[in-house]
Amino acid sequence: MTPTYHSYVWIGEADFxxxxxxxxxxxxxxxxxxxxxxxxxxxxxxxxxxKGESVDYIELQHYPQMTESLCANIIQxxxxxHPFDSARVLHRVGKIHSGEQIVMVVVASQHRExxxxxxxxxxxxxxxxxxxxxxxxxSRGSNWLGVKDKDKVAAERWKNxxxx
Amino acid sequence: MIRVLFFAGLRxxxxxxxxxxxxxxxxxxxxxxxELIRQLPQELSDALSDxxxxxxxxxxxxxxxxxxVDGVEVGFLPxxxxx
Numbered sequence: 001m002t003p004t005y006h007s008y009v010w011i012g013e014a015d016f017x018x019x020x021x022x023x024x025x026x027x028x029x030x031x032x033x034x035x036x037x038x039x040x041x042x043x044x045x046x047x048x049x050x051k052g053e054s055v056d057y058i059e060l061q062h063y064p065q066m067t068e069s070l071c072a073n074i075i076q077x078x079x080x081x082h083p084f085d086s087a088r089v090l091h092r093v094g095k096i097h098s099g100e101q102i103v104m105v106v107v108a109s110q111h112r113e114x115x116x117x118x119x120x121x122x123x124x125x126x127x128x129x130x131x132x133x134x135x136x137x138x139s140r141g142s143n144w145l146g147v148k149d150k151d152k153v154a155a156e157r158w159k160n161x162x163x164x
Numbered sequence: 165m166i167r168v169l170f171f172a173g174l175r176x177x178x179x180x181x182x183x184x185x186x187x188x189x190x191x192x193x194x195x196x197x198x199e200l201i202r203q204l205p206q207e208l209s210d211a212l213s214d215x216x217x218x219x220x221x222x223x224x225x226x227x228x229x230x231x232x233v234d235g236v237e238v239g240f241l242p243x244x245x246x247x
Contacts, residue, residue: 040247060246061172063239066223093244103247123244123247131220131239132246133172145245 005079006086009071013094022086029085029108030116036115038123040072040103042096051108053070055136060102063131074125081158084086084109089122091132121158128155165235170208174240176216177207187234187241193219196232213222215241 006028010016017139025035042058075087088106096102105122109115127130134145166185170178181192183203190196201209219226220239232238 005226061175062221062246063220063241066220066239067236069223117173127247128244130173130244130246131241132244133242135172144176144242146243151247163195 003083005075005084007072007075008086009068010088010090010095011064011067011071013092015036015101016090016104018101018104021090021104021124023090025086025106026110027146031110032085032108032115033110034112034115034159035102035108036112036119037106038119038121039101042098042102053138053159055098055138056085057095057097057137058102059095059135059142061133061135062091065087070130071126074122074129077125078107078118078121080124081121082109082114084114084118087118087122089126090115091126091130093132093140124154124158127151139143166234168197168230168246169237169239173238174208174211174242178204179207179210179232180204187232190232191237192231193228194224196238211242216237218244 017036022035022037029158071089075089078087084107086108092102103126105119107115107119109118128151136143136145166187167182167184168185170180171211175181185196192198197212201212215228218232218241219228220241221230221232222236
Protein backbone atom coordinates (compact mmCIF):
# COMPACT_ATOMS: atom_id res chain seq x y z
CA MET A 1 0.00 0.00 0.00
CA THR A 2 1.30 3.46 -0.90
CA PRO A 3 2.06 5.43 2.24
CA THR A 4 -0.14 8.48 2.62
CA TYR A 5 -0.05 11.65 4.68
CA HIS A 6 -2.38 14.44 5.65
CA SER A 7 -1.57 17.79 4.05
CA TYR A 8 -3.02 21.23 4.75
CA VAL A 9 -2.12 24.57 3.14
CA TRP A 10 -3.64 27.88 4.16
CA ILE A 11 -2.80 31.30 2.71
CA GLY A 12 -4.61 34.38 3.91
CA GLU A 13 -4.47 37.76 5.61
CA ALA A 14 -5.70 36.76 9.06
CA ASP A 15 -3.33 35.79 11.85
CA PHE A 16 -3.16 32.12 12.80
CA UNK A 17 -3.36 30.40 16.18
CA UNK A 18 -0.35 28.21 16.96
CA UNK A 19 -2.16 26.21 19.67
CA UNK A 20 -5.06 25.49 17.30
CA UNK A 21 -2.70 24.30 14.55
CA UNK A 22 -0.84 22.07 17.01
CA UNK A 23 -4.12 20.49 18.11
CA UNK A 24 -5.20 19.98 14.49
CA UNK A 25 -1.85 18.34 13.68
CA UNK A 26 -2.36 15.95 16.61
CA UNK A 27 -5.97 15.25 15.60
CA UNK A 28 -5.10 14.24 12.04
CA UNK A 29 -1.99 12.26 13.09
CA UNK A 30 -3.18 9.86 15.79
CA UNK A 31 -0.10 7.63 15.40
CA UNK A 32 2.49 10.44 15.57
CA UNK A 33 5.07 10.45 18.33
CA UNK A 34 6.65 13.79 17.43
CA UNK A 35 5.34 17.16 16.34
CA UNK A 36 7.77 19.86 15.20
CA UNK A 37 6.57 23.32 14.41
CA UNK A 38 8.30 26.43 13.15
CA UNK A 39 6.88 29.94 13.33
CA UNK A 40 8.44 32.81 11.39
CA UNK A 41 7.98 36.36 12.73
CA UNK A 42 8.53 39.73 11.14
CA UNK A 43 11.71 41.05 12.72
CA UNK A 44 12.15 44.59 13.99
CA UNK A 45 13.07 45.86 10.57
CA UNK A 46 15.65 48.39 9.55
CA UNK A 47 16.28 48.78 5.87
CA UNK A 48 19.54 49.65 4.11
CA UNK A 49 17.64 50.04 0.86
CA UNK A 50 15.38 52.63 2.45
CA LYS A 51 18.46 54.68 3.43
CA GLY A 52 18.58 53.47 7.00
CA GLU A 53 15.09 54.45 7.97
CA SER A 54 13.01 51.99 9.96
CA VAL A 55 10.35 49.94 8.23
CA ASP A 56 6.74 50.55 9.23
CA TYR A 57 5.48 47.21 7.99
CA ILE A 58 5.99 44.61 5.30
CA GLU A 59 3.52 43.77 2.60
CA LEU A 60 3.25 40.32 1.06
CA GLN A 61 1.90 39.64 -2.39
CA HIS A 62 1.43 36.21 -3.95
CA TYR A 63 0.20 34.44 -7.06
CA PRO A 64 -2.93 32.70 -5.72
CA GLN A 65 -3.31 30.20 -8.57
CA MET A 66 0.29 29.01 -8.11
CA THR A 67 1.06 29.36 -4.44
CA GLU A 68 -1.22 26.71 -2.97
CA SER A 69 -0.21 24.02 -5.45
CA LEU A 70 3.48 24.90 -5.03
CA CYS A 71 3.14 24.57 -1.24
CA ALA A 72 1.36 21.22 -1.66
CA ASN A 73 4.14 20.11 -4.02
CA ILE A 74 6.83 21.15 -1.50
CA ILE A 75 5.04 19.10 1.17
CA GLN A 76 4.97 16.12 -1.23
CA UNK A 77 8.72 16.44 -1.91
CA UNK A 78 9.42 16.64 1.83
CA UNK A 79 7.32 13.50 2.39
CA UNK A 80 9.25 11.60 -0.28
CA UNK A 81 12.52 12.38 1.55
CA HIS A 82 11.40 12.17 5.17
CA PRO A 83 8.00 10.44 5.44
CA PHE A 84 5.62 11.89 8.03
CA ASP A 85 2.02 11.53 9.11
CA SER A 86 0.93 15.11 8.45
CA ALA A 87 2.23 18.51 7.41
CA ARG A 88 0.61 21.95 7.62
CA VAL A 89 1.79 25.16 5.97
CA LEU A 90 0.21 28.50 6.89
CA HIS A 91 1.45 31.68 5.24
CA ARG A 92 0.06 35.16 5.67
CA VAL A 93 -0.19 37.76 2.92
CA GLY A 94 -1.07 41.46 2.97
CA LYS A 95 0.19 43.98 5.50
CA ILE A 96 2.15 42.57 8.48
CA HIS A 97 3.84 44.57 11.23
CA SER A 98 7.03 43.93 13.15
CA GLY A 99 6.67 41.17 15.74
CA GLU A 100 3.68 39.55 14.02
CA GLN A 101 3.56 35.95 12.81
CA ILE A 102 4.07 35.45 9.10
CA VAL A 103 4.55 31.72 8.45
CA MET A 104 4.02 28.42 10.24
CA VAL A 105 5.06 24.87 9.36
CA VAL A 106 3.89 21.90 11.42
CA VAL A 107 5.06 18.35 10.77
CA ALA A 108 3.90 15.33 12.76
CA SER A 109 5.68 12.00 12.38
CA GLN A 110 6.25 8.77 14.25
CA HIS A 111 9.78 9.79 15.29
CA ARG A 112 11.31 13.23 15.77
CA GLU A 113 14.06 12.98 13.15
CA UNK A 114 11.70 13.01 10.16
CA UNK A 115 9.59 15.80 11.66
CA UNK A 116 12.69 17.99 12.14
CA UNK A 117 14.11 17.23 8.70
CA UNK A 118 10.83 17.60 6.81
CA UNK A 119 9.93 20.89 8.49
CA UNK A 120 13.35 22.33 7.66
CA UNK A 121 13.09 21.14 4.05
CA UNK A 122 9.62 22.70 3.73
CA UNK A 123 10.83 26.07 5.08
CA UNK A 124 13.93 26.10 2.85
CA UNK A 125 11.85 25.36 -0.24
CA UNK A 126 9.08 27.78 0.73
CA UNK A 127 11.60 30.61 0.83
CA UNK A 128 13.09 29.87 -2.58
CA UNK A 129 10.24 28.32 -4.63
CA UNK A 130 6.83 29.49 -3.44
CA UNK A 131 5.40 32.53 -5.24
CA UNK A 132 5.42 35.07 -2.40
CA UNK A 133 6.97 38.52 -2.58
CA UNK A 134 7.81 40.77 0.35
CA UNK A 135 8.04 44.54 0.32
CA UNK A 136 9.38 46.76 3.08
CA UNK A 137 7.35 49.93 3.50
CA UNK A 138 8.67 53.00 5.31
CA SER A 139 7.72 56.67 5.44
CA ARG A 140 10.06 57.48 2.54
CA GLY A 141 9.10 54.68 0.17
CA SER A 142 9.12 50.95 -0.31
CA ASN A 143 11.48 48.24 -1.47
CA TRP A 144 10.81 44.74 -2.84
CA LEU A 145 13.06 42.08 -1.37
CA GLY A 146 14.69 39.37 -3.48
CA VAL A 147 15.62 35.88 -2.42
CA LYS A 148 18.60 36.03 -0.05
CA ASP A 149 21.82 34.19 -0.93
CA LYS A 150 21.74 32.34 2.38
CA ASP A 151 18.25 31.05 1.56
CA LYS A 152 19.45 29.83 -1.84
CA VAL A 153 22.32 27.99 -0.15
CA ALA A 154 19.89 26.51 2.39
CA ALA A 155 17.68 25.12 -0.38
CA GLU A 156 20.61 23.97 -2.56
CA ARG A 157 22.07 21.78 0.17
CA TRP A 158 19.06 19.44 -0.10
CA LYS A 159 19.88 18.65 -3.73
CA ASN A 160 22.75 16.27 -3.08
CA UNK A 161 22.05 14.94 0.38
CA UNK A 162 19.11 14.05 2.49
CA UNK A 163 20.76 15.86 5.38
CA UNK A 164 21.26 19.62 5.34
CA MET B 165 -5.54 36.25 -26.35
CA ILE B 166 -2.71 35.68 -23.93
CA ARG B 167 -3.35 36.78 -20.34
CA VAL B 168 -0.19 38.27 -18.81
CA LEU B 169 0.25 38.81 -15.06
CA PHE B 170 2.95 40.85 -13.33
CA PHE B 171 4.01 40.58 -9.71
CA ALA B 172 5.94 42.64 -7.15
CA GLY B 173 8.55 44.94 -8.72
CA LEU B 174 7.55 43.92 -12.23
CA ARG B 175 3.98 45.02 -11.48
CA UNK B 176 5.30 48.41 -10.43
CA UNK B 177 7.43 48.63 -13.57
CA UNK B 178 4.56 47.62 -15.86
CA UNK B 179 2.19 49.96 -14.00
CA UNK B 180 -0.47 47.26 -14.23
CA UNK B 181 -1.11 43.87 -12.66
CA UNK B 182 -2.40 42.22 -15.83
CA UNK B 183 -3.05 42.69 -19.51
CA UNK B 184 -4.33 40.72 -22.47
CA UNK B 185 -2.11 40.47 -25.52
CA UNK B 186 -3.18 39.43 -29.01
CA UNK B 187 -1.60 36.02 -29.66
CA UNK B 188 -0.93 36.83 -33.32
CA UNK B 189 2.80 36.47 -34.02
CA UNK B 190 3.65 35.30 -30.51
CA UNK B 191 5.27 31.89 -30.39
CA UNK B 192 7.40 31.88 -27.26
CA UNK B 193 8.26 33.83 -24.11
CA UNK B 194 10.80 36.09 -25.84
CA UNK B 195 8.41 37.14 -28.60
CA UNK B 196 5.79 37.89 -25.92
CA UNK B 197 8.31 40.01 -24.01
CA UNK B 198 9.16 41.92 -27.19
CA GLU B 199 5.45 42.74 -27.60
CA LEU B 200 5.10 43.76 -23.92
CA ILE B 201 8.10 46.05 -24.19
CA ARG B 202 6.49 47.70 -27.22
CA GLN B 203 3.29 48.39 -25.28
CA LEU B 204 4.44 49.05 -21.71
CA PRO B 205 6.72 51.57 -19.95
CA GLN B 206 10.49 51.60 -20.42
CA GLU B 207 10.87 50.49 -16.77
CA LEU B 208 9.43 47.09 -17.69
CA SER B 209 11.89 46.69 -20.52
CA ASP B 210 14.74 47.46 -18.11
CA ALA B 211 13.38 45.03 -15.52
CA LEU B 212 12.93 42.13 -17.97
CA SER B 213 16.04 42.63 -20.10
CA ASP B 214 18.41 40.56 -17.93
CA UNK B 215 15.98 37.60 -17.87
CA UNK B 216 16.36 37.12 -14.10
CA UNK B 217 12.57 37.04 -13.71
CA UNK B 218 10.99 33.61 -13.59
CA UNK B 219 8.19 32.79 -15.99
CA UNK B 220 5.09 30.68 -15.45
CA UNK B 221 2.74 29.32 -18.07
CA UNK B 222 -0.70 28.23 -16.86
CA UNK B 223 0.56 28.27 -13.25
CA UNK B 224 3.62 26.07 -13.84
CA UNK B 225 7.19 27.36 -13.80
CA UNK B 226 8.56 27.54 -17.34
CA UNK B 227 11.82 28.67 -18.92
CA UNK B 228 12.46 31.69 -21.11
CA UNK B 229 12.72 29.31 -24.08
CA UNK B 230 9.23 27.94 -23.55
CA UNK B 231 6.66 28.07 -26.35
CA UNK B 232 3.40 29.97 -25.94
CA VAL B 233 0.03 29.20 -27.51
CA ASP B 234 -3.19 31.21 -27.68
CA GLY B 235 -5.25 31.15 -24.47
CA VAL B 236 -2.51 30.58 -21.90
CA GLU B 237 -1.84 32.66 -18.78
CA VAL B 238 1.76 33.83 -18.50
CA GLY B 239 3.16 35.16 -15.22
CA PHE B 240 6.32 37.25 -14.88
CA LEU B 241 7.71 36.51 -11.45
CA PRO B 242 10.61 38.35 -9.80
CA UNK B 243 12.84 36.31 -7.46
CA UNK B 244 10.57 35.17 -4.63
CA UNK B 245 10.94 36.31 -1.00
CA UNK B 246 8.35 34.54 1.14
CA UNK B 247 8.72 32.87 4.52
